[in-house]
Amino acid sequence: MAGVDEDILDWVPEERPRYTRLGAIVLNTGVMAALSMSVLLTRVDIASWLIPLVALVWGYLIVSFDGWLVASTHGVLGMAKLRIFLPRLLISVLMGAVIAEPLLLRAFAPAIHTEINESRLQQVADYESELRRCNPVESSTTPAGCDGFVLNVGSSPTGVRQELTLATRERDRLKTLINGINTELTRRENLARAECNGDPGPGLTNRRGEGPNCRRNRAEADRYRASSGLDRHQADLVTLNRRIDDLTGRVGSASTTYAAALNVAITDQVDQKRSSREEIGILDEDKALGVLTSQSMFVLIGSWLLRLLLIVIDCLPVLTKLMSRTTTYDALVGRQLNISNRLHDKRSAQWAQEDVGRADVAMYRNEHQTRLEKEEIDERTRKARARHEADLDNQIEDLARRLRDARG
Numbered sequence: 001m002a003g004v005d006e007d008i009l010d011w012v013p014e015e016r017p018r019y020t021r022l023g024a025i026v027l028n029t030g031v032m033a034a035l036s037m038s039v040l041l042t043r044v045d046i047a048s049w050l051i052p053l054v055a056l057v058w059g060y061l062i063v064s065f066d067g068w069l070v071a072s073t074h075g076v077l078g079m080a081k082l083r084i085f086l087p088r089l090l091i092s093v094l095m096g097a098v099i100a101e102p103l104l105l106r107a108f109a110p111a112i113h114t115e116i117n118e119s120r121l122q123q124v125a126d127y128e129s130e131l132r133r134c135n136p137v138e139s140s141t142t143p144a145g146c147d148g149f150v151l152n153v154g155s156s157p158t159g160v161r162q163e164l165t166l167a168t169r170e171r172d173r174l175k176t177l178i179n180g181i182n183t184e185l186t187r188r189e190n191l192a193r194a195e196c197n198g199d200p201g202p203g204l205t206n207r208r209g210e211g212p213n214c215r216r217n218r219a220e221a222d223r224y225r226a227s228s229g230l231d232r233h234q235a236d237l238v239t240l241n242r243r244i245d246d247l248t249g250r251v252g253s254a255s256t257t258y259a260a261a262l263n264v265a266i267t268d269q270v271d272q273k274r275s276s277r278e279e280i281g282i283l284d285e286d287k288a289l290g291v292l293t294s295q296s297m298f299v300l301i302g303s304w305l306l307r308l309l310l311i312v313i314d315c316l317p318v319l320t321k322l323m324s325r326t327t328t329y330d331a332l333v334g335r336q337l338n339i340s341n342r343l344h345d346k347r348s349a350q351w352a353q354e355d356v357g358r359a360d361v362a363m364y365r366n367e368h369q370t371r372l373e374k375e376e377i378d379e380r381t382r383k384a385r386a387r388h389e390a391d392l393d394n395q396i397e398d399l400a401r402r403l404r405d406a407r408g
Contacts, residue, residue: 001067002019008329022317062099069091075333105282105289108299127273133146134146135262164248174236185230
């Protein structure tokens with residue numbers, strides 16, 4: 001676990017317990033890493049039978065890496081110790097932070113789950129409140145900021161309510177018109193009555209009886225009543241009042257029906273919102289822990305203390321090696337490394353010398369072979385030239401003999 005050379009450790013058996021416990025610390029870190037991974041995997045969508053397998057593989061990786069971190073520091077002496085240990089300590093802190101977070105969430109799991117459930121209940125309540133605000137029963141206008149919250153529910157009383165509004169406006173207009181006609185008609189009838197009664201006043205003759213002015217004023221009053229359409233307007237007003245009464249009843253009935261349908265639609269939406277919530281994941285737990293730390297100083301301090309403690313536990317293999325004094329085993333390993341370096345240098349020089357010698361021999365052999373091949377080529381050339389000259393001499397002698405024979 002700690003990367004100890006047993007042959008060297010046999011020279012200092014007194015230090016075997018120290019390195020045995022160091023190996024146990026490395027193993028403990030791996031166990032904690034496996035436990036952290038198993039906690040993390042319970043928050044993700046993975047087959048349950050894979051969780052122990054993946055956790056064991058992760059623990060093995062952490063043990064292997066921590067073992068390398070410790071083993072790589074054996075034999076480091078003096079000030080070089082700090083230079084070697086610092087990057088390894090930073091790596092241990094990073095790995096400790098990754099391992100500590102799932103265990104931290106597990107430690108605060110009850111409070112975290114309570115916070116998540118309360119937050120989700122509040123989200124559902126806010127969603128229902130927004131649906132009711134954006135879908136009023138008694139209003140036909142949609143409030144601002146209701147994008148995505150407006151429900152399409154049938155049997156809305158909006159059309160009936162608009163029709164009632166128009167009918168009410170028409171009734172008010174007719175009442176105003178009829179009141180104006182009645183006022184003018186009353187003035188004309190009073191004028192005719194005063195003229196016929198002989199009452200004094202401006203524009204009156206002050207003569208009692210049905211004289212020309214009396215008859216003319218009565219005729220004008222009758223013509224005005226006929227031309228103003230008072231009877232027709234009054235009949236329309238009666239009809240309109242009946243229609244308004246009918247629309248008022250329809251609005252009440254439609255509002256009741258619409259309110260019931262709207263309540264059912266809102267209930268369905270809220271139920272869908274509640275049922276669509278996913279299972280609690282590690283991101284939800286981390287967010288809930290952040291909320292708890294912002295609300296409670298105890299949770300804030302406790303979470304950071306626990307997080308730092310878990311990080312320190314993961315850094316223990318390197319910290320233990322860093323904080324302990326230089327051991328005899330380290331000195332022996334350092335001496336062994338120096339001897340190995342010197343031996344390697346000498347063997348390297350020997351190997352280089354042997355390689356150079358073999359290269360020189362090979363070069364000499366190549367040169368000798370080249371020289372022999374050149375001499376062989378030159379010998380073949382001389383023999384070929386001698387044969388050529390002999391053939392030429394034979395041809396000349398043969399030609400000379402034939403010439404002598406021809407002359408003789």
